[in-house]
Amino acid sequence: MTDMIEPAIAAYLYAHCTAPDDVLRDLSAETAARFPDAAGMQVSHDEGRLLTMLTQLTGATYAVEVGVFTGYSAICIARGLPPHGRLLACDVSEEWTTLAREYWRRAGVDQRIDLRIAPAEQTLQALPADPVIDLAFIDADKTGYPTYYEALIPRLRPGGLLILDNTLQGGHVLDPLRPAHLTVKQLNDAILDDTRVDSVMLPVRDGVTLVRKR
Numbered sequence: 001m002t003d004m005i006e007p008a009i010a011a012y013l014y015a016h017c018t019a020p021d022d023v024l025r026d027l028s029a030e031t032a033a034r035f036p037d038a039a040g041m042q043v044s045h046d047e048g049r050l051l052t053m054l055t056q057l058t059g060a061t062y063a064v065e066v067g068v069f070t071g072y073s074a075i076c077i078a079r080g081l082p083p084h085g086r087l088l089a090c091d092v093s094e095e096w097t098t099l100a101r102e103y104w105r106r107a108g109v110d111q112r113i114d115l116r117i118a119p120a121e122q123t124l125q126a127l128p129a130d131p132v133i134d135l136a137f138i139d140a141d142k143t144g145y146p147t148y149y150e151a152l153i154p155r156l157r158p159g160g161l162l163i164l165d166n167t168l169q170g171g172h173v174l175d176p177l178r179p180a181h182l183t184v185k186q187l188n189d190a191i192l193d194d195t196r197v198d199s200v201m202l203p204v205r206d207g208v209t210l211v212r213k214r
Contacts, residue, residue, distance in 0.1 A: 017046040024048065024072060027103045031070045034099065041069050047205055048076035051137060055080025058161050060134035063087045066120045066148045067140030071100025077137060078109035087113045090120040120144065124151035131157045139165035142180035146187050153196055156213045168207030
């Protein structure tokens with residue numbers, strides 16, 4: 001993660017975002033306690049609030065998430081859906097998502113979430129080709145981003161929104177040191193040239209890119 005702005009301003013922005021409730025606070029704390037080496041993969045509460053708001057603003061009823069971890073972002077997206085809305089959540093870890101299921105039940109959104117434990121590429125390619133997805137969020141293995149992007153864009157409805165996390169890679173998109181850095185840098189460039197979409201990259205945490213299908 002990279003510091004985008006002066007720390008005092010960053011703290012001020014963080015403090016002036018609607019605070020998380022007890023469910024999200026407890027999930028964040030338990031994730032840190034049980035998975036300390038991986039806890040950095042969890043979205044922050046301001047990014048979670050952004051996900052809820054974007055879901056609400058797009059009027060989404062069918063969403064897809066690639067990369068669940070312990071379920072924080074899934075709760076945020078599911079809370080932005082109407083009662084009849086559905087979120088297809090893709091992950092490969094039973095261990096992490098067991099904790100996610102517990103908190104989805106506690107948050108009262110478990111009936112809106114369809115968890116698929118399998119490689120996300122397989123899950124996405126098995127979906128119908130119809131453009132019916134309203135909103136998608138990618139926050140998984142970075143070298144898989146181009147594959148997930150290309151699987152989702154054709155299935156996104158016109159006006160639908162694709163959100164990609166970690167698109168700054170701690171600033172290493174400017175000077176890639178690892179395959180993941182280079183993959184994300186190349187995808188960032190490809191999105192600019194993709195005539196199917198309009199996009200904007202936001203300096204939220206480690207970079208959040210919003211991609212709207214034309």
